Amino acid sequence: MPKKIVAGNWKMNNDLSQTETLLKDLKKQVIPEDVTVMIAPSFTNLFKAFESTREHPIQVIAQNMHQSQKGAFTGEVSAGMLKSVGVQTVILGHSERRAYFNETDDLLAEKINTALENNMQAIFCIGEELRDRESGDHYEVIQNQLKNGLFHVSNDSWSRIMIAYEPVWAIGTGETASPQQVQEMHHYIRETIAKQYDRNIAKNVSILYGGSVKPGNAKEIFAKKDVDGGLIGGAALNAEDFMAIINAFG
Ligand code: PEP
Numbered sequence: 001m002p003k004k005i006v007a008g009n010w011k012m013n014n015d016l017s018q019t020e021t022l023l024k025d026l027k028k029q030v031i032p033e034d035v036t037v038m039i040a041p042s043f044t045n046l047f048k049a050f051e052s053t054r055e056h057p058i059q060v061i062a063q064n065m066h067q068s069q070k071g072a073f074t075g076e077v078s079a080g081m082l083k084s085v086g087v088q089t090v091i092l093g094h095s096e097r098r099a100y101f102n103e104t105d106d107l108l109a110e111k112i113n114t115a116l117e118n119n120m121q122a123i124f125c126i127g128e129e130l131r132d133r134e135s136g137d138h139y140e141v142i143q144n145q146l147k148n149g150l151f152h153v154s155n156d157s158w159s160r161i162m163i164a165y166e167p168v169w170a171i172g173t174g175e176t177a178s179p180q181q182v183q184e185m186h187h188y189i190r191e192t193i194a195k196q197y198d199r200n201i202a203k204n205v206s207i208l209y210g211g212s213v214k215p216g217n218a219k220e221i222f223a224k225k226d227v228d229g230g231l232i233g234g235a236a237l238n239a240e241d242f243m244a245i246i247n248a249f250g
Helices: 016-027 043-052 079-084 095-100 105-117 130-134 138-149 155-160 179-196 199-204 215-222 239-247
Strands: 004-009 035-040 089-092 121-126 161-165 206-210 229-232
Touching (some): 004 206, 004 239, 016 043, 016 239, 079 105, 089 105, 105 121, 121 138, 130 138, 138 179, 155 161, 155 199, 161 179, 229 239
Parallel strands (some): 004 035, 004 229, 089 121, 121 161, 161 206, 206 229
C-alpha cells in the first residue's frame, strides 16, 4: 500500500522566527494517524525545525541537495550535511530547480543516486509545461523524465522513492489540474513504472500531486484512486490551510 503523504514545500519563505511561529501553530494540530506529514523549510531553518518537531510526527525534509558527497562547491549543501541535522528525505527535481537552476534529468539521476547511497528517501518531481500539454506531448514528457532521471534505480531502491506529479502550469498559478487530469496522469505514471519494473513496485509507490492544491480542492483530488497525497506550496505557509488539506485525506 502506498503511504498517504502531505508535504509542504516552503520554498524561499520564512525566516527563523516565522519558521518557529508556523511550527508552533502546526504542532497544536492533531495529525491524522494514517497520513505522513512533511515540511520542507529552507536550509538555514532545518536544524531548528528538526529540534522543534523531535516529539512530533511532522517530518522535516529538505528542498534540494548537491549530488556530490563533499568538496569545493560554494553555496551548496550535501546529503551528509542534511543527515547530520536529522533530515532523511529530500525533494529532487522541483520544476523551479529545473527551470531556474538548469537541473537536467542527467543531473537529477546523479542526485537520486546520492540520496540512495546515503540511505535517504527522495521525492522526485516531474511535470510537463503548458506547451507540452497543449501540443498533446505531456505523456511523452513525463515518460522521458521518469526514464532519464529515475529508471536506472534498482528494484530495492523503490521503497525509498516517492514521486510528485506537478504540472508546471499549475504551480503557484492558482490553476489546478482537474481531478480527472490528475488521475489520468497518476495512472499513466503507475503503469509506466509497472512496465519498467513490476506491478508490485508500481502499486506501492506513493504518487503525490502538486499544483495549486488548496483547502477547497484537496478533497476532490485526494479522492482519486491513484493519488496518494500532495506536495503543497503556497497553502503550506498557513497552518490552518495546510491542516485543512491534510484533513481532506481523512
Ligand atoms: C510546489 O511548489 O511544489 C507547489 C505545488 O506550489 P503551489 O502549491 O503553490 O502551486
